[in-house]
Amino acid sequence: MQNEYPWYYYELKGLSDGSEVSLEQILVLNYKNELKAANDIHDEEEQNEQRRRINGKEEQRESPNEQLIAFGYLEQLAGNGFGANHHDFVFTYNGLYPKTSRIKNYLSRQLLNRLILTVENEQQLDQILKTQLTAYGFNLNVVRFRCSDGTPQKYILSYKIGPSNDNEKRNQCNINYILNEKQIESW
DSSP states (O other), X not given: XXXXXXXXXXXXXXXXXXXTOOHHHHHHHHTHHHHHHTSSOOOOOOTTOOOOOOOOOOOOOOOOOOOEEEOOOTTSOTTSSEEEETTSEEXXXXXXXXXXXXXXXXXXXXXXXXXXXXXXXXHHHHHHHHHSOOSSOEEEEEEEEEOTTSOXXXXXXXXXXXXXXXXXXXXXXXXEEEOOXXXXXXX
16 A cells, blocks of 8 residues: 555554554554454454544645545545545445455555545546455445536446456456436437
8 A cells, every 4th residue: 555555655644643543553444344354353342432533634745636525434544435526426335344355465445445536537437446456345336427528417337346266356347337218318
């Protein structure tokens, strides 16, 4: 993550500094579901959670110009659950959390969700979902309100993503378009 997406690493480091929670704990929290599946010891009792105040720090850092709005859990990257970006995409996610998952060379779902929020077009979205390996399956619903040429066009996409048996090079990806009658005629 630090080599491929340093801006997310620095954002997590900022969360760590602002919340006074160790960076290791923040990273573990953002890989929580993958780590749970990596062993058979589960701590399902999270009743002793502490509430913390997080003060964000705006620093000079390498970062793409991300313009998005997203739901976020405390001490995690925003983007888990639902979000939207300034390219007229709206995203919702549903995950499957198996007892075992593939861990080697995979991006956590938290980071993948956030990366998805940066897409500018459907081709870029397809590329990310097919090549950024995931440790376990999830569903991504996408609503698009306008195409890049400014043409109003509303449609819904439903992606089913999961690990592939293809030598860990690509994800399995099933894409469904949800169109109205008028859109079907012009499709």
